[in-house]
Amino acid sequence: MAVSLASTASAQAASAPPAPSPQDRPRVTRLRLSAFARHRRTEIPLAPLTLLAGPSGCGKTSALRAYEALARLGGGARLDAVFPDPAACVPERARPDAQRRRGFRIGCTVDGPGGPVRLDVAVQAEPELRIVGERLSANGVVLLETALRDPGRRTVQAAWHTAGPAQVTRAPLPDDRLGTALLPLRVAGTTDGQRRVLAAAEQTVVALRSVFSCDPLPDRMRAPAPTGPGRLLGGCDNLADVLGRTRSECGRRHAQFVAAVREGCADPVEDVLAEPGAGGVTRALLDRGDGVRTGLARLGDGELRYLALALVLFTGPGVLEVDPAGEVPAALQTLTVLADGLDRGLDARQRAGLLALAARMCDRGHIRLVASVADASRAAGAEGVTVVHLEP
Structure with a gap:
């Protein structure tokens, strides 16, 4: 599959740049789909704000699905939870080998303080779901490599860089977990080589774990939301509950959010309210400014x-239903939002307003956005927006 790239300069920052620099925060800068669904040898560069464009069936959704899968594996999820239908991830014309095995391969590059780190994963989908190979490397040095040696055992043989009296340490790892995510529990960090392995693994895991996959579902957003912890779900079902939290926590940010909503709604908007109701539910309302409140x-x-996506861009890991690396300060992490069909259902004014907001927020460095769009013609050349065209 061919990929072409059109990129423009970053948007002007709306406020003073945060410290530390965004370049110090681990972030995924390339997604590799060596053999996944309809993709073969596809490599996608990722900027702070990346839009995946192309005709229906070119693989935009499957690319986002692969990114989300890597994120969940980086967070320690089991393989069967990440791929409930693994056969759908195997390239359609992939033929089984002599042992009737078929699978898929995905990977990414993570940039950060330690330089670029490359992660590649080979997954067997049939006849049994398992990770059969994994490689973590940096600057041409293989830091971790796993391989399936005995198909009768539910482990892979792992070897990681040591650079001590023994150049390599070997040990079995489970075949249903990402080995990179397990290394901090297995590597002592007593030699320079071990510390290098740990640094690369931790940089990769931090970048992958801070991911929020978002696809607002309007039918679920219309009903009052049960009052809960105020952490936004991927479908934005509990948007009313989250609005109650964000409105009370930061008045300045809420005012900015209201201004963005005002730009995307047909009728006047003076405020966005969250009203507790009977039965432990919260209802969201738009204050029209003339005594009328619209549910x-x-x-x-x-x-x-538009309202839900604007709220996502204004919030962070503490509000969204994500599991970032708790042992790493928030200032050293960047949240990545994955949005399938970013422009779905939006008119031209809403699309332009949302892209401008996304570019402004992504330029600050605390958030990155990777989204698929049906039409990128208006985004091409827009300040702060990078468009990656996928072709069948």
Whole structure:
């Protein structure tokens, strides 16, 4: 599959740049789909704000699915939870080998303080789901490599760089977990080589874990939301509950959010309210400024998706339902939002407003956005937006 890239300069920062620099934060800068779904030898460069464009069926959704899968594996999830239908990830024309095995291969490059680190994973989908090979490397040095030696055992043989009296340490690892995510529990860090392995693994895991996959579902957003912890779900079902939290926690950010909502709604908006109701639920309302309050049930699908996506861009890991690396300070992490169909249901004004907001927020360095769009014609050349065209 061919990939072409169109990139423009970053948007002007809306405030003073945060410290430390965004370049110090681990971040995924390339996604590799060596053999995944309809992709073969596809490599996708990722900027702070990346839009995946192309005709229907070119693999935009599957690329986001592969990124999300790597993120979940980096967080320690089991393979069967990440790939409930692994056969759907195998390239359609992939033929089984002599042992009737078929699978897929995905990977990424993570940039950060330790320089670029490359992770590649080979997964066997049939006849049994298992990781059959994994490689973590940096600057041409293989830091971790695993291979399936005995198909009868549910382990892979792992070897990681030591650079001590023994150049390599070998040990079995489970075949249903990402070995890179397990290294901090297995490597002592007593030699320079071990410390190098740990640094690369931790940089990769930190970048992968801070991912929020988002696809607002308007039908679920219209109903009152049960009052809970105020952490936004991927479908934005509990948007009303989250609005109650964000409105009370930071008045300045809420005012900016209201201003963004005002730009995306047809009628006037003076405020966005969260009203507790009977039975432990919260209802979201738009204050029109003339005594009229409009419930979300009356809004169109485009207005609801715009409102939800704007809220996601204004919040962070503490509000979104993600599991970032708790042992790493928030200032050293960057949240990545994955949004399939970013422009779905939006009119031209809403698309332009949302892209401008996304470019402004991504330029600050605390958030990155990777999204698929049906039409990138208006985004091409927009300040702060990088468009990657996928072709069948």
